[in-house]
Amino acid sequence: MKWDALEEEPCSLARTIGVIGDRWSLLILRECFLRTRRFEGFQSALGITRHLLAERLKKLVRQGVLRRIPYQESPKRHEYILTQKGLDLYPVMMALVHWGDTHMVDERGRPLLHEHRKCGKMFDPVMVCSECGEPLLAKEVHTHPGPGARPASAKLPAGKPAKAKTPKHAT
Amino acid sequence: MKWDALEEEPCSLARTIGVIGDRWSLLILRECFLRTRRFEGFQSALGITRHLLAERLKKLVRQGVLRRIPYQESPKRHEYILTQKGLDLYPVMMALVHWGDTHMVDERGRPLLHEHRKCGKMFDPVMVCSECGEPLLAKEVHTHPGPGARPASAKLPAGKPAKAKTPKHAT
DNA sequence: AATTGACAGTTCGTTTTTAGAACTGTATGG
DNA sequence: CCATACAGTTCTAAAAACGAACTGTCAATT
Numbered sequence A, B: 001m002k003w004d005a006l007e008e009e010p011c012s013l014a015r016t017i018g019v020i021g022d023r024w025s026l027l028i029l030r031e032c033f034l035r036t037r038r039f040e041g042f043q044s045a046l047g048i049t050r051h052l053l054a055e056r057l058k059k060l061v062r063q064g065v066l067r068r069i070p071y072q073e074s075p076k077r078h079e080y081i082l083t084q085k086g087l088d089l090y091p092v093m094m095a096l097v098h099w100g101d102t103h104m105v106d107e108r109g110r111p112l113l114h115e116h117r118k119c120g121k122m123f124d125p126v127m128v129c130s131e132c133g134e135p136l137l138a139k140e141v142h143t144h145p146g147p148g149a150r151p152a153s154a155k156l157p158a159g160k161p162a163k164a165k166t167p168k169h170a171t
Numbered sequence C: 001a002a003t004t005g006a007c008a009g010t011t012c013g014t015t016t017t018t019a020g021a022a023c024t025g026t027a028t029g030g
Numbered sequence D: 001c002c003a004t005a006c007a008g009t010t011c012t013a014a015a016a017a018c019g020a021a022c023t024g025t026c027a028a029t030t
Helices: A003-008 A013-018 A021-035 A039-046 A052-060 A089-105 B004-006 B014-019 B023-035 B040-045 B048-062 B090-103
Strands: A065-071 A075-084 A112-116 A125-129 A141-146 B066-072 B078-080 B112-116 B125-129 B141-144
Touching: A003 A013, A013 A021, A013 B023, A013 B090, A021 A039, A021 A052, A021 A089, A021 B014, A039 A052, A039 B040, A052 A065, A052 A075, A089 A125, A089 B014, A089 B090, A089 B125, A125 B078, A125 B090, B004 B141, B014 B023, B023 B040, B023 B048, B023 B078, B023 B090, B048 B066, B048 B078, B090 B125
Parallel strands: none
Antiparallel strands: A065 A075, A112 B141, A125 B125, A141 B112, B066 B078
């Protein structure tokens, strides 16, 4: 499978993975949420090779996740800042962080705590149903093919186990 | 940076990425939530090379995300099923799917819709504060170093931009 | 005037990962 | 006896990532 093909798949998860589903992109995005904006900032914070960093930034810009904005002329310099599309990845980041907080902490405990300004309390992120507000459990969610579905397309929960005979990934 | 080092970093996001932050693992997990359990099922659904699939499954089992359970003797055969730790990745998956639904759909619309059994409606997942129930915005979240923090450790929002001088990634 | 340093990349040779295809081995069905 | 299902393993070629050095512009020093 070529990775570019992921974006064509009739599966929103696959498409998202095609954009941000590699380790460096996710780490770069973490830095973005941490207010890092410049090439050197990303490079020194992550230890990524400059070559890869340049490539990943280009891709994220191309995908509309980051915007490249000049912050000085003379030697033209740019900053990379999150677009709304990028900011919308916040729930993804929080979900990843929370899972790590729950399952990957060492004896010392969480590396950091989150405070919700609105209520002033330390909190955990919880994923709920937009309609009734109840926390979501995989078992309580049923999926239906949407308008963009294709016959053998992938869904999140439920759906046949793709019983063997499929010659390749469903298209 | 060696990828194994990610799990040691004082950052829950990095640790999570160390476990599930590569494309194939995420796709394998998608299949798990789709009720795929067997080697051939994963292979034919994803088109992943058998070699890599074996490796990724091994890693996910080692990490406690999947459990390898015998379902027949004679030729010993096993199924891979999600542990609780694995099931807890549901919010991550939903967050990824929802981002794709929002930003990566084509003209035809979403590949699939989600129905919440509890309320019977089609829904979107929303990430809220566990304390007050309000939707989370990056701007409204402030982070504090937790017990497992280290001086130059990474946080999610807020925190200095890791101002240049850092020789490598913070450890 | 020449040097150094910050910044944002690019280039290039080496190492590591992945892809792709074939092969191993047990067992059932015909 | 042969084909097929299943779950891997092995091997080589191709692709991606690493590491280190290099390019180029400009400001501030020496």
